[in-house]
Amino acid sequence: MTKILKMVLPAMLLAGLFVFLFFWNKVEIVPLIQNNTQQFEKAxxxxxxxxxxxxxxxxxxxxxxxxKFLTGPDKGxxxxxxxxxxxxYGATCKKGMKVITLTNKAGEVEITSVYSFDRTWIVAGFVLFLFALLIxxxxxxxxxxxxxxxxxxxxxxxxLFPAIYRGINPVLAAVITVSLSTIITIYILGGYTAKSAGAILGTVSGVIIAGLCATIFSKIAHITGYNVSxxxxxxxVSKYTQIQCGDLLFAGILISSLGAVMDVAFSISSAVTxxxxxxxxxxxxxxxxxxxNIGRDMMGTMANTLILAFTGGTLSELVLDYAYDIPFLxxxxxxxxxxxxxxxxxxxxGIILTVPLVAFFAAFLCGKKDGVKKQKKSDKEKL
Structure with missing residues (x-):
C-alpha cells in the first residue's frame, strides 16, 4: 500500500502541477509592435x-x-x-536551400526577403542527439x-516567463522555479531517499545564497539591474507591461547557478549516502x-567551471576590450x-557554501534514518 501511494501521489501532484502550468501560461501579450504586416514563413x-x-x-x-513558400497562406x-x-540577417542562397522568409505588406504591395537559413530541424537534431547520447x-x-x-x-x-510578465518579482519567481525544478528533477534522479532530500535542501540553499551574495555585492559596488546593456x-517594455526589469539581473544569477549547485549537492549527498x-x-x-572531504575536491573545479561559463558568455566583448587596449581602470x-x-x-x-550545507543535511538525514532503524531493532529485542 505504501509503495502504491509513493507512486500514485507524486503522479497526481505532477498532473495537477502541469494543469496549473497550462492555465498559468495563458497570458495576454501586449502588442508592442505592429507586426500584422510582417509574415515569417518557410520556403x-x-x-x-x-x-x-x-x-x-x-x-x-x-x-x-x-x-517557393512551404508554409502559410501562400504555400506553393x-x-x-x-x-x-x-x-x-540574410543567407548565402543556393538552389534547393531551405530558408526562412520575411514578407512585409503595405496595402497591395508585398516585399519578400530572406531572413535566414532554415535551421529548425538542425537545432532539433542537436537536441535529440544530446538526449540519445545521455540515454x-x-x-x-x-x-x-x-x-x-x-x-x-x-x-x-x-x-518563470509568465510569472515575470504577470508582474511577480523576478527574484521570487526564480526562487520558486529553482525550488520546484530542483525537487522534481532530484526526485526523478534519486527517488524518495535521504540522498534526494539532502540534495534538494542543499541545492535550494546554495542557489538562494548565490542570489543573496549577488544582491549584497551589487549594492556595495553600486550596480543595479538597470545597468545591463x-x-x-x-x-x-516595462512601460507597457508589469515586468519589473530592475530585478531581472539577480533572477538570472539564480537560474544560471542552479545547474552547477545541483551537480555539487547531488554528488555529495549521493556519496554520503x-x-x-x-x-x-x-x-x-x-x-x-x-x-x-568529497566537497573540497569538487568545489575548486565547479567554481572554476562557473567562472569559465560566465567568461565564455562575454568573450566577444572581452576580446574587443583587449583589441582596443582599454585601460585597466x-x-x-x-x-x-x-x-x-x-x-x-x-x-x-553559492557552490562553496553548498558543500558544508549539503554535507550536513545528508549526514543528518542518513543518521536520523539509521537511528530510527536501531530504535526499532532495540524495541524488538526488548520484546
Whole structure:
C-alpha cells in the first residue's frame, strides 16, 4: 500500500502541477509592435536570379532569388526575394536551400526577403542527439537526466516567463522555479531517499545564497539591474507591461547557478549516502567529515567551471576590450565587467557554501534514518 501511494501521489501532484502550468501560461501579450504586416514563413530557393559573388570570392551587395513558400497562406506560390549580405540577417542562397522568409505588406504591395537559413530541424537534431547520447551512455539514469532537463525547460518556459510578465518579482519567481525544478528533477534522479532530500535542501540553499551574495555585492559596488546593456529596451517594455526589469539581473544569477549547485549537492549527498550504506555505524560527525572531504575536491573545479561559463558568455566583448587596449581602470569599473564578476563570484560562493550545507543535511538525514532503524531493532529485542 505504501509503495502504491509513493507512486500514485507524486503522479497526481505532477498532473495537477502541469494543469496549473497550462492555465498559468495563458497570458495576454501586449502588442508592442505592429507586426500584422510582417509574415515569417518557410520556403525553398528555386532559382538564383542575380548572385553577389565577386571574382575574388567575396560577396558584396544582395542576392536576388526566387523562393517557393512551404508554409502559410501562400504555400506553393513562387515569388522574388532579396537576400542581404549581412552577418545577422540574410543567407548565402543556393538552389534547393531551405530558408526562412520575411514578407512585409503595405496595402497591395508585398516585399519578400530572406531572413535566414532554415535551421529548425538542425537545432532539433542537436537536441535529440544530446538526449540519445545521455540515454546511450547513461542508460536508465540517462533517461532520468533527459526527464530532468525537460522539467527544467518546462518550468522556465511555462512558469518563470509568465510569472515575470504577470508582474511577480523576478527574484521570487526564480526562487520558486529553482525550488520546484530542483525537487522534481532530484526526485526523478534519486527517488524518495535521504540522498534526494539532502540534495534538494542543499541545492535550494546554495542557489538562494548565490542570489543573496549577488544582491549584497551589487549594492556595495553600486550596480543595479538597470545597468545591463539592453536596459533601454527593457524599460520600454516595462512601460507597457508589469515586468519589473530592475530585478531581472539577480533572477538570472539564480537560474544560471542552479545547474552547477545541483551537480555539487547531488554528488555529495549521493556519496554520503553510499558511505553510510557501507558503514552504518558512522555517526553524524563522521559522515559530515566525509562529505566535506568529497566537497573540497569538487568545489575548486565547479567554481572554476562557473567562472569559465560566465567568461565564455562575454568573450566577444572581452576580446574587443583587449583589441582596443582599454585601460585597466576603465575596464574594471565598467558595468559590463562588474556584472560578469558579480555573477561569477556569487555563483562560486553559492557552490562553496553548498558543500558544508549539503554535507550536513545528508549526514543528518542518513543518521536520523539509521537511528530510527536501531530504535526499532532495540524495541524488538526488548520484546
Amino acid at each position: 525553398v530557393v528555386t532559382k538564383i536570379l542575380q548572385d553577389n559573388l565577386q571574382e575574388n570570392g567575396s560577396r558584396i551587395g544582395n542576392q536576388k532569388v526566387m523562393v 506560390k513562387e515569388v522574388k526575394a532579396v537576400s542581404t549580405n549581412g552577418s545577422l 546511450l551512455v547513461g542508460g536508465k539514469n540517462g533517461f532520468k537526466a533527459v526527464l530532468g532537463l525537460a522539467v527544467t525547460f518546462i518550468f522556465i518556459a511555462f512558469f 539592453n536596459i533601454e529596451a527593457l524599460i520600454f 553510499e558511505i553510510h550504506k557501507v558503514d552504518n555505524s558512522l555517526g553524524l560527525k563522521e559522515l559530515f567529515k566525509h562529505g566535506m 576603465q575596464l574594471i569599473n565598467s558595468y559590463a565587467i562588474g556584472i560578469e564578476i558579480i555573477k561569477g563570484i556569487a555563483g562560486s560562493v
